[in-house]
Amino acid sequence: MTNPALSVIGLETCFRIRGRMVPAVSDVDLFVDKGEIIGLVGESGSGKSVTGLSIMGLIDKPGEITKGKILLNGEDLVSAGKERLRQIRGARIAMIFQDPMMTLNPVLRIDTQMMEALSAHDSRIDAETARTRCRDALGQVGIPSPEERLKAYPHQFSGGMRQRVAIAIALLNRPDIIIADEPTTALDVTIQGQILSEMQKLCRDTGAGLVWITHDLTVVAGLTTRVYVMYGGRIVELGAVDDILDRPIHPYTRGLIRSVPWHNRPGEPLYQIPGMTPAIDRMPAGCRFHPRCALATPECRGDIPLSAFGPGRFARCVHPLVEDS
Amino acid sequence: MTAYLLRRSFQTVLTLFVMSVLVFVGVYMIGNPVDVLISASATPQERQDIIRAFGLDQPVWTQYWTFLTNSLAGDLGNSFVFNQPALKLILSRMPATLELAFCALVLAVFVGIPLGVWAGLKPDRLTSRMIMTFSILGFSLPTFWIGLMLVMLFSVKLGWLPASGRGQTVELLGVPVSFLTWDGLAHLILPAINLALYKVSLVIRLTRAGVIECLQMEYIRFARAKGLTDARIVFVHVLKNTLIPLITVIGLELGSVIAFAVVTETVFSWPGMGKLIIDAIGNLDRPLILAYLMIIVLMFSLINLVVDILYSVVDPRVRLEGGSE
Numbered sequence: 001m002t003n004p005a006l007s008v009i010g011l012e013t014c015f016r017i018r019g020r021m022v023p024a025v026s027d028v029d030l031f032v033d034k035g036e037i038i039g040l041v042g043e044s045g046s047g048k049s050v051t052g053l054s055i056m057g058l059i060d061k062p063g064e065i066t067k068g069k070i071l072l073n074g075e076d077l078v079s080a081g082k083e084r085l086r087q088i089r090g091a092r093i094a095m096i097f098q099d100p101m102m103t104l105n106p107v108l109r110i111d112t113q114m115m116e117a118l119s120a121h122d123s124r125i126d127a128e129t130a131r132t133r134c135r136d137a138l139g140q141v142g143i144p145s146p147e148e149r150l151k152a153y154p155h156q157f158s159g160g161m162r163q164r165v166a167i168a169i170a171l172l173n174r175p176d177i178i179i180a181d182e183p184t185t186a187l188d189v190t191i192q193g194q195i196l197s198e199m200q201k202l203c204r205d206t207g208a209g210l211v212w213i214t215h216d217l218t219v220v221a222g223l224t225t226r227v228y229v230m231y232g233g234r235i236v237e238l239g240a241v242d243d244i245l246d247r248p249i250h251p252y253t254r255g256l257i258r259s260v261p262w263h264n265r266p267g268e269p270l271y272q273i274p275g276m277t278p279a280i281d282r283m284p285a286g287c288r289f290h291p292r293c294a295l296a297t298p299e300c301r302g303d304i305p306l307s308a309f310g311p312g313r314f315a316r317c318v319h320p321l322v323e324d325s
Numbered sequence: 326m327t328a329y330l331l332r333r334s335f336q337t338v339l340t341l342f343v344m345s346v347l348v349f350v351g352v353y354m355i356g357n358p359v360d361v362l363i364s365a366s367a368t369p370q371e372r373q374d375i376i377r378a379f380g381l382d383q384p385v386w387t388q389y390w391t392f393l394t395n396s397l398a399g400d401l402g403n404s405f406v407f408n409q410p411a412l413k414l415i416l417s418r419m420p421a422t423l424e425l426a427f428c429a430l431v432l433a434v435f436v437g438i439p440l441g442v443w444a445g446l447k448p449d450r451l452t453s454r455m456i457m458t459f460s461i462l463g464f465s466l467p468t469f470w471i472g473l474m475l476v477m478l479f480s481v482k483l484g485w486l487p488a489s490g491r492g493q494t495v496e497l498l499g500v501p502v503s504f505l506t507w508d509g510l511a512h513l514i515l516p517a518i519n520l521a522l523y524k525v526s527l528v529i530r531l532t533r534a535g536v537i538e539c540l541q542m543e544y545i546r547f548a549r550a551k552g553l554t555d556a557r558i559v560f561v562h563v564l565k566n567t568l569i570p571l572i573t574v575i576g577l578e579l580g581s582v583i584a585f586a587v588v589t590e591t592v593f594s595w596p597g598m599g600k601l602i603i604d605a606i607g608n609l610d611r612p613l614i615l616a617y618l619m620i621i622v623l624m625f626s627l628i629n630l631v632v633d634i635l636y637s638v639v640d641p642r643v644r645l646e647g648g649s650e
Contacts, residue, residue, distance in 0.1 A: 056550055090552030097550075102543035107565045107640055116561075117551040153641040169551060 004031035005073060005209040006055070006093075006177045012067035013054045015280065021066065022281045024050045025233040028068070029306075032177060032209035037200065039220035039241065040213045041256070042230035045277040048213045051230070052179045055211070056095050057085040073176060091121040094170035098182040100163035104154035110165060111150040114138075117172050137168040142198060160191035167199065174206055181213045196223055217260050221245055226312070229253050232278055232288025235306070239313035249315035249322060252289045287317065295319040330630075337626040344622045345396070348615055349389050357381070358405055358609035379405060392615070401619065402612030406605070411616035415598060419620075420500045421491055422590070422597030426582040428504065428517035433524035434575065440525075441532025442567075446559065448537065456529060463526030472519045472592035479515060487512050489594035516593040520586060524578055531574055535567035542566075569640050576632030580625045 011028040014021040025047035032038050040048045053059050055070055057077055070077040072093060077085060097103045105113060114134040118125055131150070138146035141164040154162060163183055170178055180199070184192040200223060203210045212224060220227055220241060227244045229237040229252065237250040248254040255273040264270060275292035278284060284291050290300035299318050306314045309322065359376055367375075376382050380391060395402060401412045444453040480488035492512030494501040503509030539545065540563065548562050587599030598617065605613035637643045 058546060058549060086552050086554065088552070089550060095547075095550040097543055097547055099543060103547040105544040105548065105562050105566070106642060107569070108562070109641075112561075116553060116557065120551060120553045120557065155642050166547070 003074065005034045005036075006211075007031040007071045008051070008055065008068065009071070010068040011051065011054060011065065011070065013050050013059055014064055014066045016062035016064075017281045020281070021064075023066070023233060024063070024280050025054070025230075026067075027234055027306075028230075030211075030228050030235065030238075032211055034176070034209055035203060035207045036226070037203055037210040037212060037224045039224035039227040040211055040230060041215065041217065041220055041227055043215055043256075043277050045280070046230040047233035048230050049181055050233075052095065052181050052211065052213050055177075055179055056089060056093065058089075058095075087121065090117055090175075091173045092175055093177045093179070094173070094175040095179040095181065096163070096166050096170050096183045099186050100159050100166055100183075101186070103166050104162055106154055108153075109150075110138075110152055110154065110157075114150070114165075114169055114172065117169050121173055133172065134168075137172050138165070140171070140202070141165075141168045142194070143168070160187050160195070163187060163191075163195060164198075167195070167202075171202060171206065171208075175208055177209045177211065178203070179211045179213070182215070184219065185214070185216070192219075199223070217245065217257060218262070229256070232283055233280065234288060234316065236287075236289065236317070237315040238306075239310075243310075243313060247322075249309055249313075249320045250289075250317045251293050251295055251319065251321060253315075254321060255292075293319075333626075333630055333633075337623070337630075340626060341619060341622055345393070345615065345619060346389070348618050349392065350385070352609075352611050352614055353385050353388075356609055358611060361609050362405055396619070401616035404605070404613045405610045406608050406613070411612040412620075414601065414613065415617055415620055418596060418598045418601050420502065421595060422583060422586055422599060424502055424504065425513070425516055425520060425586055425589070425595060425597060426579065428513060429521035429524060429582055430575065430579050432517060432521035433528050433578075436521075437525045437528025438532050438571070441529040442536055442559065442564065444529065445533040445536025445540070445567075448533075457533070460526035460529040463522045464530075466522075468519060468523065468588045469592055471522060472516075472589055475515050475519055476592070486515050488515070491596055516589050516595050519592070520582060520589045524575075524582065527574065527578065528571065531571055532567055535570055536563055539563045539566045565639065569636070572635050572639060573632055576628050576635075580621075580628045583624060584621045 008028055008030045012023050012026040014023045016022075028047075028051055030038070030040075030051075040051065042048045050059070050063075054065055055077070057080075059065060065078050068078065072088065075088075077088065080088070104110075111131065111134060114137070115127070115130045118130045118133060135146045135150060138149060143149055143161060143164055149157075154165075157165065163186075166183070184195050187195065196219065199210065199212075202208070212220070214220060224241050227238065227241050228235050229244065229250065231250075231252050237244065237248070237253045239249075244253060245257060248257055252273075255271075258271040259273060261270050273292055278288060278291075284301075286301035287293070287296075287304050290296040293300070297319070304316050304318055306316045308314055309320065359372065359379070359381060363372055363375060380388060383391070392402060399412075400410070403409060404411045404414055407414060440456045444456045447453050476488045479486045490512055491503050491509060493506045493508040494503050495505050495509075496502075497505060503513050545558060545562060548558050553562075583598075585599070586595075586597060587603055589595065590597045590599040591603070602614065602617045604610075605617065
């Protein structure tokens with residue numbers, strides 16, 4: 001294995017709740033190769049967004065990264081200073097957020113919001129060069145007549161177009177890693193499809209690694225090469241996308257897959273995982289999923305490590321769903 | 326834009342008309358000014374002469390009609406007491422009040438906004454708590470009491486600053502102003518602080534609330550993800566959004582400062598309009614009261630117009646109705 005562009009080792013991020021530091025994510029290990037697209041999948045509250053924000057160094061008080069390393073091209077971001085982090089953010093590693101209606105500042109023009117992303121990392125860049133690069137970036141993400149659109153304000157764009165602007169901003173400095181936190185969830189399906197295929201193309205062209213955070217397995221299926229499934233702040237299963245979708249090992253992953261209503265016959269009741277995602281200060285001991293799991297036994301309350309089920313294939317379960325030997 | 330201004334002007338004229346009717350009828354009903362103006366020893370003949378001279382023997386609608394036609398010609402009548410044109414009297418006192426009001430406003434903006442931003446950015450700091458305590462005091466202590474305390478401390482005890490009057494004035498574009506001479510400035514400081522204190526408190530609280538709200542917005546997180554410096558985020562992204570509600574409030578407050586500077590003007594014997602109107606009400610000097618209120622209404626309308634225009638400058642989502650896109 002060559003050196004990955006991004007590797008997260010033993011990450012733990014805690015939040016102070018009623019005077020106690022409670023881990024929102026723990027024991028998170030993941031890596032992204034150059035140009036690779038990985039999926040980070042889980043329900044709301046599974047810790048996938050916290051993982052993304054931790055990588056960006058955007059965890060605010062009362063939250064804090066308490067353990068682990070985040071290596072970007074070998075440089076540890078957890079121990080990096082505030083100013084160094086700022087230099088890396090937006091330049092070497094960029095993020096796209098869920099709601100395109102909220103990510104752009106309503107009172108600033110698009111050119112202001114794009115050009116500042118360039119000048120923040122290169123104070124000597126002249127306005128003309130910056131403008132040209134912004135215009136090209138808008139064109140690259142499929143925004144028609146980019147020259148005019150630069151002068152527009154966010155409210156003059158549709159949701160899909162705003163997300164394209166956000167993507168263009170994220171790509172401006174040709175980052176090594178892009179974290180995309182459910183960027184298509186708020187968009188309708190046709191726009192979602194366009195943006196997915198464009199992201200795929202852009203990553204291939206620029207060689208950026210992409211971490212696609214989502215709860216939507218259908219998105220993961222077409223876009224990613226490898227998938228990490230998160231539950232209760234931990235990675236419970238990982239592997240190549242086809243393996244995960246065809247032969248889930250963890251009962252939670254199977255539950256997630258069954259929750260997608262694609263094989264349903266009309267009139268048949270839809271499948272749902274019983275129970276609720278646990279609150280972060282009331283995590284069950286051992287396997288976090290065992291209170292909702294049909295296969296749970298007393299052993300599920302003990303410590304369960306990630307164990308290998310083949311090359312690049314791991315799961316955190318004592319009752320793995322493996323039929324064949 | 327022209328259509329918009331025309332419509333606003335028409336609305337202003339309408340407001341002035343309605344206002345004049347209300348005030349005229351109101352003042353007419355309060356009492357007979359002749360009883361106040363004439364000494365008790367006057368003969369019935371003298372009394373009749375004065376009533377006729379002021380036109381008070383006419384029916385109220387005739388009196389109003391006379392007022393209306395005269396005021397359209399720019400003549401708002403002569404003061405009963407001073408026997409001078411009411412408009413001239415008011416305009417001669419106006420610069421003093423305007424100067425005081427604008428000084429108070431400038432103080433409110435340049436002291437209130439920075440303190441409010443600081444308190445909003447670092448709400449847990451001791452300095453922020455002190456700022457907020459100060460603003461509560463500024464809100465709740467009565468203006469006249471603070472005025473008296475300022476005089477007691479700085480004029481009587483320490484003898485640093487004069488307690489009354491405008492001091493030496495110089496003409497600026499034909500208008501006498503105090504702030505261009507040392508003596509005038511020394512006279513201006515205490516009343517301006519006194520008048521500004523409430524406004525400073527208001528601006529602090531509004532700014533702080535705006536900053537705290539703005540910092541939680543997704544676009545601020547996105548701005549940080551772009552790697553912008555804290556200074557850029559605060560002074561461009563946060564401040565511009567916070568200004569939107571501030572402009573409305575400051576505009577309205579400017580109007581009320583001009584119209585109701587009476588208390589401060591009384592405490593510091595500031596020769597402004599406030600003193601004039603109080604005396605006019607005491608003497609039932611109808612033309613003066615009317616003229617004063619008309620001018621105040623006009624001023625409020627103008628300020629509102631300026632606020633609306635500024636609003637559309639700061640917030641691109643606001644388009645003035647009737648404006649050409």
